[in-house]
Amino acid sequence: MNEDTFDEAKEGENLNESKANRFKRLASKRVNTAIKQINLIGNLSGSSYEYTDEQVEKMFGTLQAVLDSSRDKFSKSKKRSDQDTFTFD
Template sequence: MVKVKVKNESKHEKFRRLATGRTQKVLDALRILGNCTNTQTYEYTREEVEKIFENIRTTTEEIKQKFMHKITNKHIFEL
């Protein structure tokens, strides 16, 4: 993996650049997972499908909570 260092890139610009690419990779992987729906090639049960999507939902929610926690829990000390 090659690290791309953009000169004078702000933290927000870096976030947007990395988050865009990483989100696209997740979406691409989900689309590829969708190829497994071809019942001429694959066989699966309802329980297996539920397990896959429950895991995706759980992981997605955990990551969302990590983002939201960082946004909402900025404690400011005052006397």
């Protein structure tokens, strides 16, 4: 079992936990992990490394695209729930 699968199994252990509480718990954990990893990327700007402006732009462009895609998933899930209802209004 790889590490991600193991984490997912642990994350689903508490079946009595509300969806809102599970979201808050997992989001906090995952965002904090992402922040730590992004800070490590920033450490690559030190004098121990050489890089071009193009490499930096490609790296941050990719990160921004992934962030935008993740944010879009939240917008789409809200819109999807609105489309599940019908009115003549």
